[in-house]
Amino acid sequence: MSRPEVVLYKEVPPDVRARLAEAFTLTEFDGVNDGNRAEFAAALGRAEGAIGGGMTVTPAWLDAAPKLKAWATISVGYDQFDVPDLTRRGIVLMNTPDVLTQTTADTVFALILSSARRVVELAELVKSGGWTGSLGEAHFGTDVQGKTLGIVGMGRIGGAVARRAALGFGMKVLYSNRSRNEAAEQAYGAQHRTLPALLAEADFVVTLVPLSPATERLIGASEFAQMKPGAIFINAARGKVIDEAALIDALASGHLRGAGLDVFEREPVSVDSPLLKMKQVVALPHIGSATHETRHAMAACAADNLIAALTGKPLQNAVNPQAQQR
Numbered sequence: 001m002s003r004p005e006v007v008l009y010k011e012v013p014p015d016v017r018a019r020l021a022e023a024f025t026l027t028e029f030d031g032v033n034d035g036n037r038a039e040f041a042a043a044l045g046r047a048e049g050a051i052g053g054g055m056t057v058t059p060a061w062l063d064a065a066p067k068l069k070a071w072a073t074i075s076v077g078y079d080q081f082d083v084p085d086l087t088r089r090g091i092v093l094m095n096t097p098d099v100l101t102q103t104t105a106d107t108v109f110a111l112i113l114s115s116a117r118r119v120v121e122l123a124e125l126v127k128s129g130g131w132t133g134s135l136g137e138a139h140f141g142t143d144v145q146g147k148t149l150g151i152v153g154m155g156r157i158g159g160a161v162a163r164r165a166a167l168g169f170g171m172k173v174l175y176s177n178r179s180r181n182e183a184a185e186q187a188y189g190a191q192h193r194t195l196p197a198l199l200a201e202a203d204f205v206v207t208l209v210p211l212s213p214a215t216e217r218l219i220g221a222s223e224f225a226q227m228k229p230g231a232i233f234i235n236a237a238r239g240k241v242i243d244e245a246a247l248i249d250a251l252a253s254g255h256l257r258g259a260g261l262d263v264f265e266r267e268p269v270s271v272d273s274p275l276l277k278m279k280q281v282v283a284l285p286h287i288g289s290a291t292h293e294t295r296h297a298m299a300a301c302a303a304d305n306l307i308a309a310l311t312g313k314p315l316q317n318a319v320n321p322q323a324q325q326r
Helices: 014-023 037-046 059-063 083-089 101-116 119-127 156-169 182-188 195-201 221-226 244-252 292-310 321-325
Strands: 005-008 025-028 049-052 070-073 092-094 148-152 172-176 204-207 231-235 256-261 281-283
Touching: 005 014, 005 037, 014 025, 014 292, 037 059, 049 292, 059 083, 070 292, 083 092, 083 321, 092 292, 092 321, 101 119, 101 156, 101 204, 101 231, 101 256, 101 281, 148 156, 148 195, 156 172, 156 182, 172 182, 172 195, 195 221, 221 244, 244 256
Parallel strands: 005 025, 005 049, 049 070, 070 092, 148 172, 148 204, 204 231, 231 256, 256 281
Antiparallel strands: none
């Protein structure tokens, strides 16, 4: 019996690749670009499955892939896919929702702490020779301990951030979410708020919602204006969840004390972005899950997902399990 053909379009650790090669006939690409796009489309046309990440999937590719049954993305987010279209075609999409929760929550807290204590700005002061004596008020930061944290989107990562905030830093935790998170309320004393109420009360606001038509530009000029003067804004969701121009205005006016950003409207962010010229902005290159351990676990999870889907085992982490019934 022949093995299913699968397209692997992102480099994965050697042991994960070996597991895929044992289960499938692999066609491999180290990313997809203008030089290999036609070759990728041809390989996809022969395949029953695909695994990779960091690429928008086009309807034209799917039109030319009649055998395709399953797609495993090495990510928790899936805004690069048209899920209803995949479902209509009978293609199951699977993601890696659990394995990056803790490391992404660590990144969120790194942004909170570095923004509050001006870590990047003051580290550069030392490296540039600008530290010539005792620091005065002009270089002071603000405390994190005991402050109020507002979490917009209380899912898995939001819950992990709430645990760090409440148990580690004695913070009061507020959250805005479509549904109540009773587990976080009981374990961490998290309090549900409407979005306007959360913005008005929180010293730190963290966005952790997935990108969707309902959340695109969820935080814009009106929402930034509703935040407390001197508050700090953190975005570790997706860049398009906020209006970046409105954030720039809120920072430039001094209404916000600072911002910690792991994501941007366009990535990589342009070197000309005003955000990169603001000392009160901590800017990271989308490193939320970028540790050796977590990236390995994500690739392994995606491989397990695809193997299960194409070998008749119960689906794992399916975004649209109903697609398998078509």
